[in-house]
Amino acid sequence: MSSTQPGVGLEWIGPTSLKVGQPADYTLVVRNTSTIPVQKVIVQVRVPTGVNIVNAEPKAENMDNVLVWELGNLLVKQERRIVMKLASPQRGDLNCQAWVTFTGTSVMRVRVREPKLAVKVTVPEKVLVGDPANVVMTISNPGDHTAEHVKITAMLAEGLESIRGNKLSYDLGTLGAGESRNVVLPCVTKSAGQQKCDVFVEGDGGLKASDTVSLNVIQPRLDLVVNGPKLRYLEKKATYTFKVTNPGDAPATNVFVTETVPTGFKFVQADAGGQHDDATNSVKWFIGELVPGQSKEVKVELLAATQGEFTHKITAHASRGMKVDQELKTAVEGLSAILMELVDVEDPVEVASDTAYEIKVTNTGTKAETDVKLVCTIPAQLKLKNIQSSQKYDVVGNEIIFQPLSRLAPRADVVYKLTLTAVAKGDARFKASLTTSSLVEPVVKIEPTKVYGD
Numbered sequence: 001m002s003s004t005q006p007g008v009g010l011e012w013i014g015p016t017s018l019k020v021g022q023p024a025d026y027t028l029v030v031r032n033t034s035t036i037p038v039q040k041v042i043v044q045v046r047v048p049t050g051v052n053i054v055n056a057e058p059k060a061e062n063m064d065n066v067l068v069w070e071l072g073n074l075l076v077k078q079e080r081r082i083v084m085k086l087a088s089p090q091r092g093d094l095n096c097q098a099w100v101t102f103t104g105t106s107v108m109r110v111r112v113r114e115p116k117l118a119v120k121v122t123v124p125e126k127v128l129v130g131d132p133a134n135v136v137m138t139i140s141n142p143g144d145h146t147a148e149h150v151k152i153t154a155m156l157a158e159g160l161e162s163i164r165g166n167k168l169s170y171d172l173g174t175l176g177a178g179e180s181r182n183v184v185l186p187c188v189t190k191s192a193g194q195q196k197c198d199v200f201v202e203g204d205g206g207l208k209a210s211d212t213v214s215l216n217v218i219q220p221r222l223d224l225v226v227n228g229p230k231l232r233y234l235e236k237k238a239t240y241t242f243k244v245t246n247p248g249d250a251p252a253t254n255v256f257v258t259e260t261v262p263t264g265f266k267f268v269q270a271d272a273g274g275q276h277d278d279a280t281n282s283v284k285w286f287i288g289e290l291v292p293g294q295s296k297e298v299k300v301e302l303l304a305a306t307q308g309e310f311t312h313k314i315t316a317h318a319s320r321g322m323k324v325d326q327e328l329k330t331a332v333e334g335l336s337a338i339l340m341e342l343v344d345v346e347d348p349v350e351v352a353s354d355t356a357y358e359i360k361v362t363n364t365g366t367k368a369e370t371d372v373k374l375v376c377t378i379p380a381q382l383k384l385k386n387i388q389s390s391q392k393y394d395v396v397g398n399e400i401i402f403q404p405l406s407r408l409a410p411r412a413d414v415v416y417k418l419t420l421t422a423v424a425k426g427d428a429r430f431k432a433s434l435t436t437s438s439l440v441e442p443v444v445k446i447e448p449t450k451v452y453g454d
Helices: none
Strands: 008-013 024-032 038-046 052-057 066-074 079-087 097-104 118-122 126-128 132-140 147-156 167-175 180-189 193-203 207-218 223-227 231-233 237-245 252-260 265-270 275-277 282-290 295-304 308-318 322-333 338-344 354-363 369-377 382-388 393-396 399-402 405-408 413-422 426-435 443-452
Touching: 008 038, 008 097, 024 038, 024 066, 038 079, 066 079, 118 193, 118 207, 132 147, 132 167, 132 193, 132 207, 147 180, 167 180, 223 308, 223 322, 237 252, 237 282, 237 308, 237 322, 252 295, 265 275, 265 282, 282 295, 338 426, 338 443, 354 369, 354 426, 354 443, 369 413, 405 413
Parallel strands: 126 207, 231 322
Antiparallel strands: 008 024, 024 079, 038 066, 038 097, 052 079, 118 132, 132 180, 147 167, 147 193, 193 207, 223 237, 237 295, 252 282, 252 308, 265 295, 275 282, 308 322, 338 354, 354 413, 369 399, 369 405, 369 426, 382 413, 393 399, 426 443
8 A cells, every 4th residue: 555645737838928919829738747646627827917818728717817727637647738829918027827726536455355165075976885985075265365264064974984973074274265175084884875965164254165965875685585385295396486686776796595405305406507515405506696676586396205394494695795594384294095905815705615805904105094993894695714914803793893003104004814704605795994093084895706506
């Protein structure tokens, strides 16, 4: 800042002597002698009495023998000229007085500048859950003055984690005009979904700026559906289907499906390259990668080998420690099936001769039969002679009632042999009736025998 006094100078130019009655030109130079402009410049000239003003350029206003010129403003070092033609009718000395008035100014130049703050937060487009992610905060001063005592506050959502917690503060200090700085906030993604980060910047003089960004945290998932029979009979095959799906929004990699074959079953075959491990009695399939929404299905065929209730344990697992387990219980039961065969040894048979009936009871099922009871009915043409059987029996009228066999194992059989004597001619019909604890209706066999005589 400087102090300057305004000034205007006046200078007469013209002849210093004049003949009576003869006009002459005089010039009054008005000059701004200072280093600042001046305003409202007014020049006045008092002309002696009797002096004739033949002409004036520029025109002047005559006020009581005083000529007045309003020249307006004069810039620095600018000058203006006033030309007057004067004539005197008599001899003597002339005093032409000129004076000037003006308004002076003093200019003070002050540079006014403004600091500003701006912040822009950027994050990766997508990040897998559990992976690191950098939050980059770009703080700038788009103003034309220094921003002082700049501070940053960052607030992370619960799904993001940094070593300094979820609310962090940074002191940037001074940020020059046009300057920009990056602050990197390392964090780790904990939860899938949109995870928000709010950033606030403050500086002296009430300067503020903020920005918010959401980080898209994606995650693969595994879903496992198991289908198979809940009941299977011994020595029957069963097919089990395992469907693994990725319902997440990121690819699941290195996916495997494993089934531990329960002790009541034997491995038969598997599709899709499933490998059976004899040591662990398990079947393993390599699925590979499952993109979001993709499913793959594998199958295994097993043979029911032991009665009881058994649990199939199936696991789908993938990279990043993903794992899902499912179970399916299958009851294995034996199948009830009893076969009775009845034959006569001699047919036809003569009166007074013997014939025999052999009855063979076989458990053709896979389940032990219990309470196996045989009852034989002897026709009137025949008479009981003897019985060969491991089972005790009672004779009630024409019926032979054998004591029940408590248990007949699968594939086992029991044989009864009855020897009879023919006593009368006719068509003899030998009847055998078998009941067990599992039979709803008895098994009945009738064997006809021709008895003849003289």
